[in-house]
Amino acid sequence: MWAYPEALLAGAAGTLRIFVICLVVGLILGLLVGLGRYSKLRLAYIPASIFVEFFRNTPVLVQILWFYFAMPMLMPFEISPLMAASLGISLNSAAFSGEIFRAGIQSLESGQWEGARALGMSQTQAMRRVILPQAIKRMLPALTNRAIEIFKMSTLASAVAYVELLQQGKLIASIHYNPIEAYTCIALLFFIFLYPLVQSTYFLERKLRQSD
Amino acid sequence: MYNWDFAPILANSDVLGMGLLNTLKLTGTALTFGVPLGLCLALLRLSRWRLLSMPAGLLVEFFRTTPPLVQLFWFFFALPILVQVEMTPFVAAAITFSIQSAAFFAEVFRAGIVSIERGQSEAALALGMSDQQAMRRVILPQAVKRMIPAFMERSIELMKTTTLVATVSYADLLFQANELAQKTFRPLEVFTVTALIYFTVIYAASLIVHRVERRLAISGETTVH
Numbered sequence: 001m002w003a004y005p006e007a008l009l010a011g012a013a014g015t016l017r018i019f020v021i022c023l024v025v026g027l028i029l030g031l032l033v034g035l036g037r038y039s040k041l042r043l044a045y046i047p048a049s050i051f052v053e054f055f056r057n058t059p060v061l062v063q064i065l066w067f068y069f070a071m072p073m074l075m076p077f078e079i080s081p082l083m084a085a086s087l088g089i090s091l092n093s094a095a096f097s098g099e100i101f102r103a104g105i106q107s108l109e110s111g112q113w114e115g116a117r118a119l120g121m122s123q124t125q126a127m128r129r130v131i132l133p134q135a136i137k138r139m140l141p142a143l144t145n146r147a148i149e150i151f152k153m154s155t156l157a158s159a160v161a162y163v164e165l166l167q168q169g170k171l172i173a174s175i176h177y178n179p180i181e182a183y184t185c186i187a188l189l190f191f192i193f194l195y196p197l198v199q200s201t202y203f204l205e206r207k208l209r210q211s212d
Numbered sequence: 213m214y215n216w217d218f219a220p221i222l223a224n225s226d227v228l229g230m231g232l233l234n235t236l237k238l239t240g241t242a243l244t245f246g247v248p249l250g251l252c253l254a255l256l257r258l259s260r261w262r263l264l265s266m267p268a269g270l271l272v273e274f275f276r277t278t279p280p281l282v283q284l285f286w287f288f289f290a291l292p293i294l295v296q297v298e299m300t301p302f303v304a305a306a307i308t309f310s311i312q313s314a315a316f317f318a319e320v321f322r323a324g325i326v327s328i329e330r331g332q333s334e335a336a337l338a339l340g341m342s343d344q345q346a347m348r349r350v351i352l353p354q355a356v357k358r359m360i361p362a363f364m365e366r367s368i369e370l371m372k373t374t375t376l377v378a379t380v381s382y383a384d385l386l387f388q389a390n391e392l393a394q395k396t397f398r399p400l401e402v403f404t405v406t407a408l409i410y411f412t413v414i415y416a417a418s419l420i421v422h423r424v425e426r427r428l429a430i431s432g433e434t435t436v437h
Binding site: 057058071073158159166169190195 | 214273274276277278279280281282283285286289290293294372373375376378379386389390393399400402403404406407410411414415418
């Protein structure tokens with residue numbers, strides 16, 4: 001298992017790369033989707049809602065395979081495994097985090113809006129300077145949960161043969177005929193990395209409950 | 213412009229139908245084993261003896277924290293060698309998803325049980341019930357009602373997760389779709405229809421969850437998540 005550290009390192013780098021891409025794209029897109037879902041404009045609300053419902057109610061792996069096998073039929077260019085997997089996972093997380101953002105914004109009392117307005121702020125200023133900073137604090141545990149989910153979902157990229165930790169584990173297992181050691185190691189690696197994150201989410205949740 | 217052609221899918225609709233049946237079969241099996249196992253894990257985790265609560269807690273945390281696909285590969289590729297038993301993709305998948313959903317159901321059960329006010333168990337004990345009787349007759353019946361929405365949401369998640377078995381070639385809906393796409397050279401149509409089938413089933417299920425949740429809210433019932 002440790003005879004070829006390059007293989008595992010390449011896998012870890014691949015996992016981290018797709019995790020960061022999906023986290024950044026998913027959260028930014030999620031904020032836009034959340035604002036769309038909160039908006040009174042039907043032109044923003046309806047597309048955002050269809051997007052959320054569709055991506056929340058279909059399995060991620062189906063989305064990834066759709067982008068990998070089906071979308072190229074419509075596009076003039078090839079789709080790489082990384083692109084297909086990132087598209088599937090990012091859009092899926094955008095739908096879920098969009099709902100987190102919307103719930104966070106809605107949870108703020110209307111007095112906050114009125115106060116900002118009374119100080120002469122415009123709608124956008126109030127959202128950016130008063131509402132979002134407070135909402136994000138409340139959303140923090142849900143968002144870190146989302147990040148953990150994205151990290152777990154990154155393993156699905158192995159289904160389109162993208163080089164990440166699980167894919168490398170599969171490779172090592174097939175070369176050395178040691179699936180027990182290989183898959184146990186991969187599972188432990190994920191556990192060791194994610195367990196502190198999960199615990200800190202619990203900690204954040206408790207702390208937030210106390211301060212509210 | 214791409215010419216859409218759904219005729220090959222209509223001609224092979226039994227292939228996808230078979231897949232959907234297998235998806236439901238796997239989800240049903242995992243639920244049948246996962247729910248009772250989840251209840252056991254929750255009760256063990258709430259136990260006063262650390263010898264019981266610690267291992268149960270570790271198992272729950274491990275299966276909730278590691279990626280489901282890694283678990284599936286472990287049970288499919290590593291476990292058969294470890295126990296020297298041949299395993300079909302269905303058995304490996306059923307074991308994985310039963311234990312995995314048990315870990316999540318355990319947390320739902322635990323949240324439900326903990327949410328019942330202390331006075332309830334105190335009153336049951338004052339009536340002369342044993343700990344076990346109080347749990348079975350007083351705490352659990354009330355806890356289960358609060359857990360219904362979380363329980364249903366978890367079952368929907370489980371159904372979405374079962375798509376992972378396509379990677380170990382169990383003939384679920386996604387696997388069948390992949391086969392059909394290769395046979396007909398129509399991946400766009402096949403995968404689009406497959407996504408729509410999943411959407412229809414899962415969206416319908418989540419609408420039912422919302423309705424149940426609303427009804428519980430109207431009757432003043434608190435729910436746990």
